Every structure is written in structure tokens, then in C-alpha cells.
Amino acid sequence: MYKSPRTGDISRRGLLKGATALGAAGLILPASVRRAAAEPKRGGVMRLALAAGSTTDSNDPGSWDSQFVQILGTARCGYLTEIANDGSLIGEVAESWEASADAATWTFKIRDGVTFHSGKTVTPDDVIASINYHRGDDSKSAAKPIVAAITEIKADGNAAVFTLDAGNADFPYIMSDYHLPILPSKDGKIDPTTTDGCGGYVLDSFEPGVRAKLTRYPDYWKPNRAWFDGVEMLAVHDSAARQNALITGEVDVIDPVDLNTVHLLERAPGINIMSVAGSQHYTFAMDTRADPFKDNNVRLALKYAIDRQEMVDKVLQGYGTVGNDYPIGINQRYFNPDLEQHSYDPDKAKHYLKEAGLDSLKVQLSAADAAFVGAVDAAVLYSEKAKAAGIDIEVVREPNDGYWDSVWMKKPFCAVYWGGRPTADWMYSMAYAAGVPWNDTFWDNKKFNELLIAARSELDADKRRQMYYEMDDICANQGGVIIPMFANYVMGLSDKIAHDDTVAGNWTLDGFRGVERWWFA
Amino acid sequence: MSDIWIMIAKRLALGALTLLVISVIIFSATELLPGDLAQAVLGQSATPETVAAFRRELGLDLPAYQRYVNWLFGALQGDFGTSLANKRPIADLISLRLGNTLFLAVYAAFIAVPLSLTLGILAALFRNTVFDRAANAMALTSISFPEFFVAYILIFFLAQSGLFPSMARVDPSTGFTEALYHTFLPALTLTLVVTAHMMRMTRAAIINLLASPYIEMARLKGMKPMRVIWRHAVPNALAPIITVVALNLAYLITGVVVVEVVFVYPGLGQLMVDSVSKRDFPVVQAVALIFAAAYVLLNLLADVLSTLSNPRLVHRK
Numbered sequence: 001m002y003k004s005p006r007t008g009d010i011s012r013r014g015l016l017k018g019a020t021a022l023g024a025a026g027l028i029l030p031a032s033v034r035r036a037a038a039e040p041k042r043g044g045v046m047r048l049a050l051a052a053g054s055t056t057d058s059n060d061p062g063s064w065d066s067q068f069v070q071i072l073g074t075a076r077c078g079y080l081t082e083i084a085n086d087g088s089l090i091g092e093v094a095e096s097w098e099a100s101a102d103a104a105t106w107t108f109k110i111r112d113g114v115t116f117h118s119g120k121t122v123t124p125d126d127v128i129a130s131i132n133y134h135r136g137d138d139s140k141s142a143a144k145p146i147v148a149a150i151t152e153i154k155a156d157g158n159a160a161v162f163t164l165d166a167g168n169a170d171f172p173y174i175m176s177d178y179h180l181p182i183l184p185s186k187d188g189k190i191d192p193t194t195t196d197g198c199g200g201y202v203l204d205s206f207e208p209g210v211r212a213k214l215t216r217y218p219d220y221w222k223p224n225r226a227w228f229d230g231v232e233m234l235a236v237h238d239s240a241a242r243q244n245a246l247i248t249g250e251v252d253v254i255d256p257v258d259l260n261t262v263h264l265l266e267r268a269p270g271i272n273i274m275s276v277a278g279s280q281h282y283t284f285a286m287d288t289r290a291d292p293f294k295d296n297n298v299r300l301a302l303k304y305a306i307d308r309q310e311m312v313d314k315v316l317q318g319y320g321t322v323g324n325d326y327p328i329g330i331n332q333r334y335f336n337p338d339l340e341q342h343s344y345d346p347d348k349a350k351h352y353l354k355e356a357g358l359d360s361l362k363v364q365l366s367a368a369d370a371a372f373v374g375a376v377d378a379a380v381l382y383s384e385k386a387k388a389a390g391i392d393i394e395v396v397r398e399p400n401d402g403y404w405d406s407v408w409m410k411k412p413f414c415a416v417y418w419g420g421r422p423t424a425d426w427m428y429s430m431a432y433a434a435g436v437p438w439n440d441t442f443w444d445n446k447k448f449n450e451l452l453i454a455a456r457s458e459l460d461a462d463k464r465r466q467m468y469y470e471m472d473d474i475c476a477n478q479g480g481v482i483i484p485m486f487a488n489y490v491m492g493l494s495d496k497i498a499h500d501d502t503v504a505g506n507w508t509l510d511g512f513r514g515v516e517r518w519w520f521a
Numbered sequence: 522m523s524d525i526w527i528m529i530a531k532r533l534a535l536g537a538l539t540l541l542v543i544s545v546i547i548f549s550a551t552e553l554l555p556g557d558l559a560q561a562v563l564g565q566s567a568t569p570e571t572v573a574a575f576r577r578e579l580g581l582d583l584p585a586y587q588r589y590v591n592w593l594f595g596a597l598q599g600d601f602g603t604s605l606a607n608k609r610p611i612a613d614l615i616s617l618r619l620g621n622t623l624f625l626a627v628y629a630a631f632i633a634v635p636l637s638l639t640l641g642i643l644a645a646l647f648r649n650t651v652f653d654r655a656a657n658a659m660a661l662t663s664i665s666f667p668e669f670f671v672a673y674i675l676i677f678f679l680a681q682s683g684l685f686p687s688m689a690r691v692d693p694s695t696g697f698t699e700a701l702y703h704t705f706l707p708a709l710t711l712t713l714v715v716t717a718h719m720m721r722m723t724r725a726a727i728i729n730l731l732a733s734p735y736i737e738m739a740r741l742k743g744m745k746p747m748r749v750i751w752r753h754a755v756p757n758a759l760a761p762i763i764t765v766v767a768l769n770l771a772y773l774i775t776g777v778v779v780v781e782v783v784f785v786y787p788g789l790g791q792l793m794v795d796s797v798s799k800r801d802f803p804v805v806q807a808v809a810l811i812f813a814a815a816y817v818l819l820n821l822l823a824d825v826l827s828t829l830s831n832p833r834l835v836h837r838k
Contacts, residue, residue, distance in 0.1 A: 055614070055795035055804070058607030140574040193608065207617075207692070208607055209795050210787040236688070238782045244676050244687040245785075251688075401798060402554065437569065 040498070042216075044520040045230040047251040048509075049242045053235025055209035060192040061181050062134060062141030067255075067508065068235055070178045072212050074512040075231060077181030077197035080108055080127065081172050083422055083511055085504040087331070089172055093122055093182045093198065103167035103457050108175070109159045114221050116184050117202045124155040129185030131162075131175075133192060143179035145430070145437065167457025169464070170423040178512060200226030200516040209235055214515075227519035246271060246492050255491040255509050259317040259373070265492055274491045275319050278505030279329045279420025279427070281486045282372045284365065284382070285440040287412035288480035292363065296478055297356035302363075304352065305386040307344040308484045314381060315374040319490050323483035326475040327418060327427045330486065331505060334424040334468035339476060349389035360390040363413055367395060370403035371415035378484070379415060409440050416440060417487075422506050424468050425456050432475060441480025448474045496520050529825060536817040543813040544596075544806070548589045551802045581605075592803060601807040604796075611807050614792070619811065621691065622788040625704055626773035629711035634766055637716045641723025641762075642755070646746055648728060657724075660717035672710045672783040679706060689786040707784040711777060715769040722765040726758035760827035767823030775812040 053068030061077075064070050082092040091097070095111035114122040131153055134141040152163040164171065174180075182198060183190040195203045200222065201214035214231045234251065236242045239258035245251045247268050257265060257273060266273050286293040286302070293299055308322040321330050324342055328335045353361055367379040376397055383393040398407045398414075407414050421427040430436060433452055434444040448471055455467035475481075489508040498521035504511030510518065576582050595602050601611035640660070644653045663671060680687035689704045730736060731754060739749045778790025789808055796804035828834045 054799060055792050056604065056607055056799040056801050058609075060607075063607075138574055140571050140578065142571065144571055205692075207787065208609075209791065211690075211692070234688070234690070234785065236785045238785070240673060240676075241688065241783055241785050244680060248680055248683065248687050250686060250690075 040224070040227050040519040042227050042229065042519070044228055045232060046228040046253065046497070046515065046518070046520070047232045047234065048515070049234045049236040049245050049251040049254045051235075051237055051239065051242065051256055053209050053233075053237075057208040058193070059195055059206070061179050061183070062139070062143060062192060064179055065142060067512075068212075068233065070507070071509060071512045071515065072203075072206070072214075072233060073181055073197075074178060075199055075201040075214055075515040076195070076203050077183065077199045078114065078122070079177075079181055080175035082513075083173070083176050083504060083506045085500055085502045085510060085513075085517065087333075087422075087504070087506070089176065092176075093127065094172075094175070097172050099169070099171070103169045103171070103459060104164045106162045106164070106171050107156065107159050108162070108172075111221070112158075114198050115219055116196050116198045117217055118184065118196050120184050122182060122198050124158065124160040125188070126185045126190075127160045127182055128153045128155060129188055129190045130182045131180060132188075133183075133190050134179065141179065143177060146174055146177060146426070147180070166453070168425070169457060169459055170425045173423045174426065176422070178507075201231055204230075211235065222516075226516045228515070231515050243492070246494065249494070252494040252497055253491060253509075253514070255489075257490045257492045259315075259319055259490065262317060262319070262490065270495050272493045272495055272497075274493055274503065275488045276490075276503050276505045276508075276510075277321060277329065277331055277486065277488050278507070279327075279332055279418075279422070279486070280489065280508075281323055281327060281329065281418050281420060281483050282375070282378070283323075283327075283416045283418060284379075284482040284484070285408075285414060285416050286480045286482070287442050288444075289442045290412040292356070292358070292361065293412060293480060295356045297352045298358070298361065299480060300477070301349040301352035301356065301361065301389065301391065302386070303342050303482055304345045304349040305389040305391050306382050306482060306484050307385045308342070309344075310385070311378055311381060311484045315378045316485060316487055319488040321486045321488075323485050324476055325479060325481060325483050326472045327420065327431070327481075327483060328424055328468075328472060329420065329505075332424070334465065334472065336469045336472040338469070339473055342476065344385060346389035349386075349391065353390060360392065362392040362394070364394045364396050364411075366398045366407050366411040366414040368398040368400050368403045368407065368415070370400035371408075372417035372487070375415040375417075382484075409438075419507065424471075425452070428452050428471060428475075429456075432479070432481075443480045445474055445478055448478075525825065525828065528828065529821070532821045532824060536821055539817055540810065540813055544593060544810060545589075547806050547809045547813075548585075548592075548802075551797075551800075551805050552585050554797070554800060588802075592806060596807070596810065602803045604804050605801050611804055614804065615789070615807060615811065617693065618787060618789045618792050621786065622774055622777070622790070624691075624700065625689075625707055625711070625777070625786065625788060626770065628701065628704060628708040629715070629773050630770055632708060633712040633715050633769070634719065636712065637719035638723055638762070640716070641720040642727060642750060644720065644724045645727035645731065645754075646750060648724070653724075656720070660720050663713035664715075664717035668710060668714055668777075668779045669783050671713050672706070672780060675706050675710055676783075687784070689784040691786070704784075704786065707777075707780050707786055710780050710784075711773055715772065719762070719765055719769055723758070723762050726761045727754050730754045730757055756830065759830040763827045763830065764823050767819045771816045771819045774815045 050068050050071065052066040054066055057066055057069045061073060064073055078093045080092060080094040082090050084090045091111065093111060093114055094108040097106055097108045099106050110122060110124050110127060116122065131147060134143040134147045135150060149164045149166065149168060150162055151165050154161050183194055184196050200217055200220045202217050204213040204215055206212040212233045216226050216229050220226050236245060242254040243258065243261065243265055246254045262273060265271060286299055288294060303325055312318065312320045312322055324339060365379050365382065367375040369375055379395040383395050386393050408416060421430060429452065431438045431440060432443060433439065434449050451467050451471050455464050458464040458467060489505065491509065497518055499510065499518040592602065603610050604614055640656050644656050647653050676687045679685045685706050686703055689707050691700050691703055695703065727750065736749060736753055739753050777788065778794055781788045781790045789811065793805065793808045796808065
């Protein structure tokens with residue numbers, strides 16, 4: 001019997017309500033972009049041009065680092081859970097789940113009747129093998145850190161039981177990560193190069209860095225998804241080429257749109273611009289171990305010397321929101337509405353410089369467009385505005401090539417982008433907890449770290465909220481990161497494409513799932 | 522004729538030696554790039570442990586000279602190995618792309634070479650007339666613009682009106698005429714870029730000859746201008762023309778990455794760029810070797826053809 005993926009069985013226990021409430025950002029689109037909410041219908045081949053995709057892409061989920069394979073993987077594969085377009089968590093391969101009282105043991109009941117494209121039924125063994133692939137000492141999966149907390153997975157009838165080393169109320173969210181698709185297992189192992197999957201589309205051909213073609217899986221278990229008969233994904237790195245392809249009708253969707261020319265594309269007939277606020281944010285990370293960033297007064301001075309609104313207007317062309325130096329977006333759970341917004345205030349910056357015992361400050365800021373599009377421009381804007389506060393920022397233009405190897409986490413002050421994560425715990429644990437591999441500010445705040453661990457297993461929603469609000473505060477006012485802006489996901493759609501009024505903001509392209517959520521009007 | 526064969530053999534040997542030197546240079550250059558594949562593939566999400574596991578599995582922890590020797594012997598047997606990034610055999614990866622690149626290069630050459638030779642000869646014949654000046658001005662204009670600009674202009678005029686597709690989408694199932702249609706704009710872009718060089722070389726070589734006494738003699742005999750050019754001038758102008766044509770053909774194979782990107786054409790250039798940014802050394806080395814081989818072979822061909830075109834060089838004492 002079919003069970004709606006929307007309702008599932010997920011709110012059976014009151015204690016889990018907190019975990020399943022609005023998580024990642026969902027967005028109600030303005031009326032101008034909203035499509036007539038016609039009934040979805042089947043048919044057509046959707047052609048999608050992405051700015052990502054490289055010859056070096058592969059089918060191995062442990063290596064999915066470009067949006068091309070992330071979207072392709074999501075179309076081809078099923079996951080235990082899924083973040084719905086309104087930000088709530090719904091079941092996918094897992095029909096329902098429940099936690100032990102300490103949130104350290106999670107039981108996922110596997111949905112009946114889900115099959116791989118090869119015809120094999122999805123079993124708990126497949127789930128266990130798929131997640132185990134990312135675990136273990138010899139794992140080279142990029143998802144290794146996020147599954148590190150799992151100590152054991154075992155099958156229990158029609159369920160998979162996960163044991164964690166400590167309680168984590170957000171664990172089911174982690175299981176929706178794009179690195180963790182459920183793949184067919186054989187003798188307790190998956191073949192990471194397989195092209196099989198239990199998603200809505202069957203992979204016909206994949207030429208890495210060029211294109212992928214998919215057709216609808218006729219036995220897909222979701223009756224209200226995967227509307228297109230087929231999907232053709234193209235890697236189109238040149239932004240003008242993408243726009244031309246959309247204007248001339250050679251593709252139906254382009255992602256992303258070049259913000260410098262988006263106003264021209266808006267005027268073109270038959271094209272809608274979709275702009276979705278999410279968790280994607282751009283940062284300037286300071287190494288809190290290095291001089292002069294060691295002193296929190298210097299960090300605060302730098303936070304008050306940046307004109308955030310100007311950056312949103314000029315670098316993002318208005319397609320974004322100002323950030324407040326903690327990585328939780330305005331539409332996310334635990335966005336702290338009471339926190340004072342840091343704004344451009346040269347006098348305050350001077351005040352904090354004086355507190356630090358300095359009259360003026362001279363620092364180098366490393367940036368390259370590899371960090372995020374417009375990073376160099378943003379750094380130059382920053383430098384110009386900071387002069388008024390007696391801060392001399394020398395912008396060092398770094399090469400795009402090798403930026404993440406030789407600049408990020410090596411230079412004491414540099415530009416960074418973060419895709420953001422669906423939960424506050426995930427985001428903070430990944431990049432702000434002491435000693436984690438991607439803590440790019442090398443920040444170690446005792447109170448913050450204690451709160452992070454306490455909040456992770458706290459199942460009382462109000463208490464949990466208070467803890468995160470406090471962490472947001474600590475991060476904003478004592479942390480080593482300047483977050484001037486949250487960037488929207490901006491895509492170009494042919495007006496033939498229709499979608500729900502609500503579009504997910506946890507990732508671009510409707511949470512990577514536009515391929516199965518959208519349809520031809 | 523045996524002189525020719527000896528010359529070809531000598532040049533081939535020299536070419537092989539050049540390629541060997543190039544292979545060392547390529548290998549050292551890729552070694553000098555900061556970062557490595559494990560970090561590049563894992564990207565921002567690389568942790569020291571995953572990077573170490575990745576490196577071990579791919580043999581990146583072996584010393585550089587050992588990897589070079591392994592690779593060279595593999596390549597000599599036609600085995601370029603597998604891509605480090607996605608484990609696909611490099612021969613598969615390259616063959617499709619090489620086919621695409623050669624197709625586009627030959628397509629562009631088929632338009633550009635006859636066009637530039639004809640324009641060059643006509644410009645020489647009618648030199649200093651309006652035609653000569655117009656042809657020169659247009660050729661120089663198109664070569665002066667950067668390639669991507671020429672490409673965008675063509676897209677603006679020919680693709681946005683719907684005449685030709687703005688993306689050169691081809692795959693192995695695309696038919697020949699369809700492929701010609703789809704790749705017309707990139708071929709035209711390349712034609713515009715390479716025509717000026719060949720045309721002006723042709724014009725200059727022929728004008729140079731037109732001043733020689735034997736051409737004067739031919740004219741005095743009352744020959745028609747076209748016959749003077751075709752029968753007497755062109756054969757002696759062949760050597761420089763062949764050289765410049767060969768250089769431009771090599772360029773069409775190796776230097777078209779910008780055009781590939783703008784027209785989304787899956788050729789070798791894009792493969793090279795992707796592989797460099799991901800530090801996929803075996804692919805970079807294989808592609809660079811193919812580029813080097815294209816230059817060496819085309820230059821060899823040009824040398825042989827220009828020698829053949831000149832009996833004095835064939836029967837050199």
C-alpha cells in the first residue's frame with residue numbers, strides 16, 4: 001500500500017516534533033514568479049544547463065563534489081530521507097523513523113515496494129551497505145566526517161537500526177545528504193561505480209563534463225513525482241552560452257544565472273528568473289590563532305567596518321540578504337531574530353580598534369573568484385569602506401586554480417563560500433566546533449562547544465532553541481568569521497516549466513530535486 | 522626519392538626525441554602545480570585522512586620518477602592508464618574528444634584553407650585595389666578580435682535569430698550532416714580567426730614572386746594574369762604557404778579551448794582544462810602529448826611537402 005511521502009509517519013512521537021519542524025529554508029515565491037498552479041502532468045524531455053560538471057566526475061557518491069553529479073545523483077538515486085520543498089523532513093526510502101529517549105539509537109523502517117532500476121527490491125541490507133561505504137578507516141568518501149558518529153548499523157526485520165556515539169536529534173536530516181544514496185548491495189558491499197539506483201530516473205548515458213541523459217523509471221514508487229519523460233543535463237560553464245541556450249530555447253532551465261546580466265535576461269520574453277533564499281553564504285574567514293585576529297576586538301572592528309548592504313546590492317545585484325556573522329539564514333530554523341544586526345559603523349570599528357590598543361590596522365585579505373563569484377570585487381569594496389575606520393585592507397588576488405589547497409585555511413584572512421547545511425547543528429559541527437577539519441577560523445570557544453554538544457541531544461524544542469540562539473550570539477560577537485551576505489540561488493527557467501509555489505532553498509534547483517518535482521505546463 | 526625517405530626518417534626520429542623531451546617537461550610541470558588530485562577531487566570537503574586514503578589508493582605516494590617511468594612505458598604500449606579522478610580508461614576518454622576536436626579542425630580547415638588561398642591569390646592579383654584593401658581589412662579585423670568576441674558576435678547574429686544552434690551539441694549518435702549543422706558556428710569562428718594569417722602569407726609570397734624576372738618574361742609572352750599566377754607564381758610560393766597552413770592546422774587542434782567553452786563543444790581543450798584543475802596528471806600528460814604530437818607531425822608534413830614542391834630541394838647535392 002502506498003503511503004504518502006508527505007505525511008509519512010514521522011510525527012508519531014511528540015519528542016521528535018522539534019526535529020521535523022521547519023528546517024531548511026522554504027520560500028514562497030513572489031506572485032510575479034509564481035506559475036499558475038495547474039495540475040502537474042507527465043511528458044516532455046527537460047533540458048538543463050548547469051555551470052558545473054567536469055571531465056573528472058564519476059558515479060562514486062563519495063566523490064560527488066560538483067553540482068552536476070549532485071543533481072544527477074539525486075535524480076538517479078533514492079535517499080533514506082528527503083528535505084521537502086517547505087523545509088520539513090519527509091521519508092523517502094525510509095517510511096518512518098523513531099529515536100530512543102537519548103536520541104542515540106535511530107530505527108528507520110524501510111518502505112515496502114521500493115525497487116532499484118535493476119528490479120531488485122530495496123532492503124535494510126542495501127541501506128546498511130550504502131552507509132557503511134562511507135564509514136571505516138579506509139573510506140575515502142567526502143561524507144566520512146558526517147557519518148563518523150555512527151558506531152553500528154544493523155538490520156532488524158524491515159528496519160535499519162543506527163547506533164550513534166552520542167545523541168543527535170537531527171540525525172534523520174543527515175541521512176538526506178546527497179553523498180548518501182541507497183545503492184544495491186551484494187555480499188554486504190555496494191559497487192560505488194554502479195549506475196543503478198532507486199530514484200525517479202534511469203541513467204541512460206553519462207559523459208562526464210559534457211552531458212547525462214536519463215529516462216523516467218516506469219516503476220518509480222512515488223506516483224506524484226518525476227513528471228518528465230526524460231532529462232538531459234548539460235555542463236555549460238560559460239555564462240553567456242547558458243543564457244544564449246535559454247534564450248534560443250535550446251534548454252529549459254539554466255543554473256545559475258550570471259548576476260551581472262540577470263537584468264537583461266529578465267527582460268527576455270518567455271523566461272522566468274527564479275530566486276530562492278537559502279543557506280548559501282559567503283564569508284571572510286579570519287584565523288583566530290594568528291595576529292592580529294587573535295584579539296576579538298580586532299575581529300569586531302573588522303565586522304563593523306564592512307558595508308553589508310552595499311555588498312548585497314553590488315556583488316549579488318540584490319539577489320541575497322545581509323548576513324550577521326553566524327551561518328544561519330533568515331529562513332532557517334534557529335535564525336536568531338533578536339540578535340543585533342552588525343552594520344557598517346566606522347566609529348564603532350575605531351572604538352574596538354582602540355580597545356585592542358591600536359590606532360590603525362593593516363591586514364591582507366586573500367580572495368579569488370574560486371571562493372565565490374564576485375569575491376575579489378567584494379574584497380575591494382570591503383577595503384574601500386574600511387579605510388574610514390582606519391583599517392587598511394590590502395586585497396591579495398589569489399589564483400583560482402588550487403584556491404582550496406593553497407589559500408583556504410592556509411592564509412589568515414580569506415574569502416570562502418559555504419553551501420550551508422539544513423540544520424544548525426550540522427553547520428556548526430562542521431565548521432565551527434573546535435578541532436574539526438573544516439573549522440576555517442581555527443576557533444575554539446569553550447562555552448560554544450559545550451552548548452553545541454548539549455543542544456545536539458536536547459529534545460526539548462524550547463530549550464534547544466535557547467541554546468542555539470545563544471550559540472548564534474557567541475558566533476556573531478566572538479567568532480572568527482565575517483558573513484556579509486547570504487546569496488540566493490538564482491536560476492533561469494523557460495515559462496514552459498511549472499513547479500509548486502514553494503521551492504526548496506536547502507540547495508539550488510529546488511533542493512537538487514527540480515528534476516523530479518517540476519513539470520511542463 | 523630515397524633522399525626524401527631518409528629525410529622523413531631523420532625527421533621522425535627527431536620528432537620522437539622532441540616528444541620525449543616534451544614528456545619530461547610536461548611531467549615536471551604537472552609536478553610543480555600546487556596541490557594534488559586527492560585534494561582537488563575531494564575539494565573543500567577534503568580532510569587529511571580522506572586525502573591520505575585517496576593518495577594511497579591511487580599510488581600518488583610513489584616517488585615522481587617512478588610514476589614517470591611507469592607512465593612512459595604504458596604510453597609507449599598505447600596504454601595511457603586510467604584517469605585518476607573517475608577511473609575511466611584514458612584511451613576511451615580521449616578517443617571521443619579527439620574525434621570531436623579533429624572533426625571541428627578539419628571542418629574549419631575545409632572552409633578556411635580554400636577561402637584564404639583564394640582570397641590571398643586574388644588580393645595579390647588585384648593588389649592595391651578596393652578588393653585587396655577590403656579583404657585585408659576584414660581579415661585583420663577578425664583576427665584582431667579575441668575568439669570569444671567573434672563567437673558571441675556570430676551567436677548574436679546567427680543563433681539568436683534561430684538560423685544555427687548556439688550550442689554545438691554532438692554525440693556519437695549524431696549524423697554527419699547534422700553534426701555539420703550543429704558545429705557550423707564554431708567552425709566559422711575558427712575560420713575567421715585563422716584566415717587572416719594564411720591569406721596574408723599567400724598574398725605576400727605571391728606578390729614577392731610577381732616582381733621576379735621570370736614572371737615578367739611570362740607576362741611579356743602575353744600570358745593571361747590568372748595563368749601567370751597559377752602556372753608560374755603559385756608553385757614557387759607553395760613552401761611558405763604550406764608552412765603557415767600547417768601551423769594554423771596545428772592551432773586548430775590545440776588552441777581552441779575558448780571556442781569549445783563558448784559553444785559547449787566537448788573537445789580536447791576542455792578535457793585538458795578540467796584535468797589540470799583536478800590535477801588528473803595522467804590525462805593532462807596524455808592530452809599534452811597528443812598536442813605535441815600534432816605539432817610535430819604537422820610540421821614534418823609541411824617540411825616534406827615544401828621540399829617536394831621545390832625540385833631544387835629534392836635533388837640537393
